[in-house]
Amino acid sequence: MTIPASSRRRILLAEDDAAMRAYLSRALEAAGYSVVAVDRGTAAIPHLQVERFDLLLSDIVMPEMDGIELAQRCQELSPTTKVMFITGFAAVSLRANREQPQAKVLSKPFHLKDLVMEVDRALAEPHFALG
Secondary structure, eight states: OOGGGGGGEEEEEEOOOOHHHHHHHHHHHHOOOOOEESHHHHHHHHHHHHHHEEEEESSSOOOSSSHHHHHHHHHOTTTTOOOEEEOOOOHHHHHHHHHHHTTTTEEEEOOOOHHHHHHHHHHOOOOOOOO
16 A cells, blocks of 8 residues: 655755765655755755755755754754654764753664664654754
8 A cells, every 4th residue: 555645754865975864854854744955065965945844854064064954954944843863873872862951862883673663762852942
């Protein structure tokens, strides 16, 4: 049974690595999500200004605007959008936990099933405002 695109949960994916962005997009779409993918944080802002997303899934280390700054802008523009980070850097993960304690941080490398499970879990949890 195919879920109509209009009723699928929407994810904004910000990932600067093209191969990883394509890989994650395909996996999330296969799991039933509608995905808009961009290559940097600054490219995500216009989408947040005019569209509604259930989840922002962002790499932390990106050119122009890092994922933590993007999450802060997301809170201002779309306070009901949940945030999840992906990163390959342990020190950056610690910073994310400190600055965005409610956001899940998934460290690379990870299995796609783990990503989908964490996205499912994040979207199932009640929303609370970033502090």
